[in-house]
Amino acid sequence: MGPDLGQSVYSSYLLFEEAWSTSTADRLTTQRTALRADPRTTQLLHALSSVKGVARCRSYRYLLQPTASQRAALERLLCRQCELYNAALEERRGAWKWEGRSVNYVDHCRTLTDLRGVRPDILENGVAVCRGTLKRLDRAFGAFYQRSRNGKTPGFPRFKSVRRWDSVQWEDSGGWHLNLEQSRLRLLGVGEVKMRLHRSLRGTPKAMTVSREGRRWWVSVRCTDVPAKDLCHTGRDVGIDLGICAVVSTSDGDVVSEGRYGQRARNRLAEAQQSLSRKQRGSQHRDRAVERVARAHRKIRNQRKDLAHKLSRSLVNDYDLIVHEDLKIVNMVRRPKRVRTGDGTSVRRGAAAKAGLNRSIHDAG
Numbered sequence: 001m002g003p004d005l006g007q008s009v010y011s012s013y014l015l016f017e018e019a020w021s022t023s024t025a026d027r028l029t030t031q032r033t034a035l036r037a038d039p040r041t042t043q044l045l046h047a048l049s050s051v052k053g054v055a056r057c058r059s060y061r062y063l064l065q066p067t068a069s070q071r072a073a074l075e076r077l078l079c080r081q082c083e084l085y086n087a088a089l090e091e092r093r094g095a096w097k098w099e100g101r102s103v104n105y106v107d108h109c110r111t112l113t114d115l116r117g118v119r120p121d122i123l124e125n126g127v128a129v130c131r132g133t134l135k136r137l138d139r140a141f142g143a144f145y146q147r148s149r150n151g152k153t154p155g156f157p158r159f160k161s162v163r164r165w166d167s168v169q170w171e172d173s174g175g176w177h178l179n180l181e182q183s184r185l186r187l188l189g190v191g192e193v194k195m196r197l198h199r200s201l202r203g204t205p206k207a208m209t210v211s212r213e214g215r216r217w218w219v220s221v222r223c224t225d226v227p228a229k230d231l232c233h234t235g236r237d238v239g240i241d242l243g244i245c246a247v248v249s250t251s252d253g254d255v256v257s258e259g260r261y262g263q264r265a266r267n268r269l270a271e272a273q274q275s276l277s278r279k280q281r282g283s284q285h286r287d288r289a290v291e292r293v294a295r296a297h298r299k300i301r302n303q304r305k306d307l308a309h310k311l312s313r314s315l316v317n318d319y320d321l322i323v324h325e326d327l328k329i330v331n332m333v334r335r336p337k338r339v340r341t342g343d344g345t346s347v348r349r350g351a352a353a354k355a356g357l358n359r360s361i362h363d364a365g
Contacts, residue, residue: 056225056226056227056228057203057222057223057224057226058202058203058222058223058226059220059221059222059223060199060201060220060221060223061218061219061220061221062195062196062197062198062218062219062221063195063196063198063216063217063218064185064193064194064195064196064210064216064217064218064219065193065194065195065196066190066193066194066217069191070190070191070193071217073189073190073191074190074210074212074217077125077129077168077189077190078162078165078166078167078168078212079162079165080121080122080124080125081129081133081165081168082160082161082162082165083122084122084130084133085133085134085136085137085160085165086159086160088108088133088134088137089137089157089159090159091103091108092137092141104138105134105135105137105138108134108137108138109131109134112127112130112131125175125187125188125189125190126174126175126188126189127174127175128170128171128172128174128175128176129168129169129170129175129188131171131172132168132169132170132171133168133169135169135171136169137157140157141157144156144157166211166212166213167209167210167211167212168209168210169207169208169209169210170207170208170209171207172206173205173206173207175187175188176188176208178201178205178221179192180197180200180201183195183196183197185219187210193217195219201221201223202223202226202227203223203224203225203226203227204223204224204225205221205222205223206222206224207221207222208220208221208222209222213298214291214294214295214298215291231316231317232317233320234318234319234320235320236318236320236321237319237320237321237322237323238250238251238252238315238318238319238321238322238323239251239322239323239324240315240322240323240324240325241325242324242325242327242364243364244357244360244361244363244364245257247259247307247311247364248311256311258307259304259307259363259364260360260363260364261300261303261304261307261363262300262359262362263360263363265296265299265300268296269293269296269297269300272289272292272293272296273293275289275292276289276290276292276293329361332358332361333358333361333362335351335354335355335358336350336351336354
């Protein structure tokens with residue numbers, strides 16, 4: 001993309017920014033028309049559509065319905081991959097601390113061959129899932145180095161607990177197979193697991209992730225070369241405003257006041273958390289209380305996601321151009337800085353009231 005094209009992007013952005021900031025409907029319509037008629041906009045769209053070599057990717061998520069034996073096999077798979085992750089992390093830390101040597105992803109993959117004779121149970125589900133675990137550790141170190149370069153809080157990769165290790169991934173097509181006709185997923189070392197194929201899968205499956213959420217198991221299949229689906233041209237534009245009382249307000253006068261699911265479930269969630277605090281650690285009663293709290297949080301999350309997907313789908317179907325605010329949610333929910341006085345006390349800056357506002361912002365999704 002050359003400097004002239006980049007300047008056209010900035011000019012087109014200024015045109016639309018001016019159109020959105022005005023409060024007069026005629027002025028807004030005029031600027032929209034000017035933006036569409038601008039030849040630089042046409043040049044930009046043509047340049048973006050002429051990019052070659054970029055494959056369309058999409059993920060499809062399905063619910064798994066394993067049997068009791070398959071569920072136990074999946075649990076063992078999670079435990080072994082968590083052990084592999086921690087062992088690889090310890091190897092990296094020890095090699096750098098005692099030998100000053102750096103260990104990367106390729107070095108770890110070479111040790112998998114020798115691991116077969118020492119710990120054959122680790123490779124019971126195939127090498128592909130082990131490579132996915134090692135790649136996960138490599139991405140964690142890559143993000144650590146990136147944060148260090150950007151001056152952010154680094155956050156060195158930590159060891160994982162078995163209770164918090166809830167997913168395994170296959171970076172290639174080895175070790176698993178999809179049978180779409182019979183709605184089955186065949187996993188090496190687990191067997192053929194029934195899956196709820198609620199929608200068709202398009203494209204070529206390339207990678208997969210199996211995750212556990214409470215007592216449910218999900219599979220996410222990543223596909224490439226997904227055919228694009230053209231939408232009908234409506235010739236309509238809209239600007240949307242995101243809020244707290246009203247989740248979305250459009251420039252056409254439509255207001256969506258649904259949501260606030262966290263506020264609705266506040267009492268039920270508080271009761272579940274209070275019950276959890278009274279349970280003894282390590283007991284089965286505490287495990288059931290933990291699941292109850294997690295189930296309440298999952299329900300709120302699913303409600304928010306359902307509303308967001310339905311609303312976005314409706315907007316995409318009805319409008320060709322959608323403009324929204326560039327909100328910095330992280331900055332909006334930041335606590336006010338503490339100001340110290342000469343006698344060591346702090347100045348009251350409304351942190352308690354801000355906490356309620358932050359809760360409402362998060363609840364809006």
